[in-house]
Amino acid sequence: MRALSTLLLPLVWSAVEVPATRLDVREDLHFPLHARATNKDGSTPIYKNPDAAIEDRVDDLLPRMTLEEKVAQLIQGDMNGWMNFNDPLDDTLTFNQTGLELMMSQKAGSIWGGYLTPWDKFVYGVTVGQRYLIENTTLGIPALIQSEGLHGFTNNGTIWPSPIGLAASFNPDLLRQAAATIADEAEGLGISHVFAPVLDLSRELRWGRVEENFGEDPFLTGEMGHAYVTGLQSGRRRNASSSATARMAATCKHFAAFGSPQGGLNTAQVSGGERELRTMYLKPFNRACVESLSIMTAYSSYDGIPAIANTPDLRNEWGYKYWVTTDAGSVDLLINQHDTCDTRECAAKVTLENGLSGEMGGGSYTFLTLPDQVRAGTVDVKYVDETVKAMLRTKFTLGLFENPYPYEDYLSTLRTQETRELLHSMEQETIVLLENRNNALPLSESISSLALIGPQVDRVSFGDYVFFNASHNGISPLAGFTQRLSNTSVKITYEQGCELWSNDPSGIPAAIAAAKAADASVVMVGTWSLDQTLLWTPGTNATTGEHVDLSDLGLVGAQLQLVQAVRDAVPDKPVIVVLVSGKPVAEPWIQAHADAVVQQFYPGELGGLALAEVIFGDVNPSGKLPVSFPRSVGTTPVFYNYLKGARFIDPGEVLDDGSLKFGHQYVLDSPVPLWSFGHGLSYTTFNYTDLQLSKSTIGTDEDFSVSVTVHNTGDREGKEVVQVYVTDLVSSVVTPNQELVGFQKVNLTPGESQKVTIHVNSTQLAVWSLSSKFVVEPGKFSIKVGTSDQTFLNANLTVG
Numbered sequence: 001m002r003a004l005s006t007l008l009l010p011l012v013w014s015a016v017e018v019p020a021t022r023l024d025v026r027e028d029l030h031f032p033l034h035a036r037a038t039n040k041d042g043s044t045p046i047y048k049n050p051d052a053a054i055e056d057r058v059d060d061l062l063p064r065m066t067l068e069e070k071v072a073q074l075i076q077g078d079m080n081g082w083m084n085f086n087d088p089l090d091d092t093l094t095f096n097q098t099g100l101e102l103m104m105s106q107k108a109g110s111i112w113g114g115y116l117t118p119w120d121k122f123v124y125g126v127t128v129g130q131r132y133l134i135e136n137t138t139l140g141i142p143a144l145i146q147s148e149g150l151h152g153f154t155n156n157g158t159i160w161p162s163p164i165g166l167a168a169s170f171n172p173d174l175l176r177q178a179a180a181t182i183a184d185e186a187e188g189l190g191i192s193h194v195f196a197p198v199l200d201l202s203r204e205l206r207w208g209r210v211e212e213n214f215g216e217d218p219f220l221t222g223e224m225g226h227a228y229v230t231g232l233q234s235g236r237r238r239n240a241s242s243s244a245t246a247r248m249a250a251t252c253k254h255f256a257a258f259g260s261p262q263g264g265l266n267t268a269q270v271s272g273g274e275r276e277l278r279t280m281y282l283k284p285f286n287r288a289c290v291e292s293l294s295i296m297t298a299y300s301s302y303d304g305i306p307a308i309a310n311t312p313d314l315r316n317e318w319g320y321k322y323w324v325t326t327d328a329g330s331v332d333l334l335i336n337q338h339d340t341c342d343t344r345e346c347a348a349k350v351t352l353e354n355g356l357s358g359e360m361g362g363g364s365y366t367f368l369t370l371p372d373q374v375r376a377g378t379v380d381v382k383y384v385d386e387t388v389k390a391m392l393r394t395k396f397t398l399g400l401f402e403n404p405y406p407y408e409d410y411l412s413t414l415r416t417q418e419t420r421e422l423l424h425s426m427e428q429e430t431i432v433l434l435e436n437r438n439n440a441l442p443l444s445e446s447i448s449s450l451a452l453i454g455p456q457v458d459r460v461s462f463g464d465y466v467f468f469n470a471s472h473n474g475i476s477p478l479a480g481f482t483q484r485l486s487n488t489s490v491k492i493t494y495e496q497g498c499e500l501w502s503n504d505p506s507g508i509p510a511a512i513a514a515a516k517a518a519d520a521s522v523v524m525v526g527t528w529s530l531d532q533t534l535l536w537t538p539g540t541n542a543t544t545g546e547h548v549d550l551s552d553l554g555l556v557g558a559q560l561q562l563v564q565a566v567r568d569a570v571p572d573k574p575v576i577v578v579l580v581s582g583k584p585v586a587e588p589w590i591q592a593h594a595d596a597v598v599q600q601f602y603p604g605e606l607g608g609l610a611l612a613e614v615i616f617g618d619v620n621p622s623g624k625l626p627v628s629f630p631r632s633v634g635t636t637p638v639f640y641n642y643l644k645g646a647r648f649i650d651p652g653e654v655l656d657d658g659s660l661k662f663g664h665q666y667v668l669d670s671p672v673p674l675w676s677f678g679h680g681l682s683y684t685t686f687n688y689t690d691l692q693l694s695k696s697t698i699g700t701d702e703d704f705s706v707s708v709t710v711h712n713t714g715d716r717e718g719k720e721v722v723q724v725y726v727t728d729l730v731s732s733v734v735t736p737n738q739e740l741v742g743f744q745k746v747n748l749t750p751g752e753s754q755k756v757t758i759h760v761n762s763t764q765l766a767v768w769s770l771s772s773k774f775v776v777e778p779g780k781f782s783i784k785v786g787t788s789d790q791t792f793l794n795a796n797l798t799v800g
Contacts, residue, residue: 050241077107126190142404149194162463165601167626172227179231188410206264208548211582215626222287240399249293258298328362427610432623440595442617451518463602464545480608544582553586622719624680640788678787684714712748
């Protein structure tokens with residue numbers, strides 16, 4: 001401890017570099033410089049008082065810190081600096097003291113811990129790190145311990161469906177509960193900061209990370225993002241202060257517009273204006289993230305300005321007061337990609353002063369230049385102070401100063417039966433029935449045999465951001481169907497037919513033979529991703545995931561050939577195609593020729609079982625598309641909420657016999673999606689009646705509600721998503737042809753009816769006006785209940 005104090009004392013003076021006349025100011029401080037964690041009068045420092053207000057604690061702690069200590073709060077460290085997590089199976093409980101001290105002297109604000117490692121070893125490493133900070137540093141400031149949690153805690157936690165699948169549930173309450181279990185699993189191990197949710201919009205489908213988003217729509221994305229943030233953060237860590245209001249920091253990312261890069265290429269520029277930014281890309285963040293305890297900026301630039309140097313909306317307009325961090329290595333991109341800086345000093349200065357954000361690892365740690373820059377007068381220390389205050393505020397809100405440690409009973413919240421049951425429900429609700437000709441589904445147990453065909457049958461296809469070998473915890477479709485049919489007389493025959501990644505058709509004849517011998521065939525094809533180890537390993541292949549971008553949205557290799565061969569071989573038997581994917585698959589032939597089409601976005605651990613339950617009718621599918629499906633990559637973008645005048649339709653077509661039918665939009669294709677946002681069929685039928693508005697005329701600042709009665713007119717229990725869309729009929733600027741403004745999922749038994757009322761805020765009618773502000777303009781609005789491509793009922797609303 002003496003050596004550490006000796007090291008710190010000179011830093012106090014060197015950080016100030018003031019003439020001797022300034023010493024009187026120092027003498028007036030209420031704490032001694034040789035013991036900065038105490039008060040001169042012997043009272044307890046406010047920052048150590050768990051009952052004090054958070055802002056008072058922040059204001060008390062900040063002036064006690066040296067410049068180096070402040071900057072260390074801004075730079076992400078890494079547990080691998082004192083632990084050895086290189087072997088995911090090694091369980092040796094030892095640490096490197098030298099590495100620990102060096103790490104905490106320079107990079108102590110947040111610590112990356114997203115490793116696959118035995119739980120007891122991870123707990124040991126967190127305990128060592130936090131105990132050192134609390135007991136062996138002058139001020140005892142704990143660190144945020146960080147990991148991934150995009151769709152499950154990534155150190156052998158429960159894996160949920162990828163976010164695009166979670167969004168297909170259209171069930172924010174279920175997602176809130178799911179996010180709470182992710183926090184449950186991480187919290188006990190000492191983690192306090194999770195890098196999720198992703199709120200990028202899936203408007204550019206070539207981009208590899210579509211699977212990480214909640215879809216193409218800002219309202220749905222905002223609602224699902226808010227549910228995730230609420231579920232993850234709600235509660236309080238054990239033995240935390242009474243002022244602590246969260247147990248885990250969510251991280252909304254990537255601020256902002258990251259998901260629409262030019263050409264669909266990861267980290268490429270995003271082109272657009274302020275109106276598009278505010279009316280589309282910022283809305284989900286504003287809804288979900290104002291109370292999120294952290295936000296991560298994007299790698300890309302928007303309208304020529306790097307995102308990490310352009311976050312005034314967060315701090316100035318929204319009053320965001322918590323932690324903002326860059327993405328890994330993104331500060332260096334100012335030098336080596338954006339070319340807006342030529343030195344590390346410039347990159348650090350620009351990022352700090354324009355974003356008030358910290359620096360994640362993965363680069364050259366440009367923020368290490370900040371102490372010298374402050375002393376030289378090129379960076380104003382006020383920017384350092386304001387950013388440090390955001391970090392401290394986040395830590396006090398989490399109660400980390402009282403209890404930053406793992407829990408002794410951490411095993412009690414990991415991979416529980418309750419979590420598994422909740423996961424099972426989510427898996428069932430994420431499956432979308434796209435086509436069902438002649439009620440081909442559900443299949444009956446009375447059939448004698450079933451052919452399971454395709455490269456997705458005997459495979460657990462998780463999305464990216466899962467741990468190495470996470471698929472070992474999952475149930476494949478083959479295993480799921482086997483389990484589901486184990487007590488029946490249905491015989492299963494499995495043929496792979498082809499590889500996901502190969503043009504080799506040699507397995508197709510065996511698949512044809514299996515289809516001919518069976519009463520029905522389920523053909524499973526799609527895209528694939530990899531875990532976070534394999535995805536970045538040279539020589540591996542994938543078609544979705546981070547840094548995996550596509551120029552074609554069709555099936556890869558011999559997959560379409562396999563589907564066509566099976567369909568042609570058994571024209572009089574049911575052929576069901578299941579698309580297992582992380583993004584829309586553009587294959588109009590399948591839409592036109594399969595008896596039924598089922599979409600399963602990358603599932604979680606129970607996806608194979610849930611799929612079998614849907615196919616055989618144990619579960620009535622209730623998922624809806626969070627993203628529209630194009631006919632080909634050339635017809636993109638295909639999002640439903642395009643601006644008026646953006647989608648003229650005069651389609652052409654290439655017929656099955658090869659003949660050509662010419663049109664204009666497009667010459668040989670159509671801009672109309674195969675399946676549009678909000679689409680999803682059921683095994684029962686629903687009818688809508690009695691559409692009512694709470695008021696037919698409202699003021700510009702009045703909210704309103706839309707009520708409708710939904711009837712289950714079929715013979716099965718089912719869940720329906722009531723969707724409300726609005727169109728501004730005449731406006732001062734061009735507005736979307738329609739926008740989702742509300743939805744609610746309801747469960748109805750056969751013959752049951754339910755009145756559903758959906759509240760709409762007046763601000764949802766606002767446009768970003770010519771005067772550069774949001775305005776609700778007087779006029780008429782069309783209110784529609786249906787899906788983005790269907791109208792069940794509509795009414796007119798007048799805003800006066």
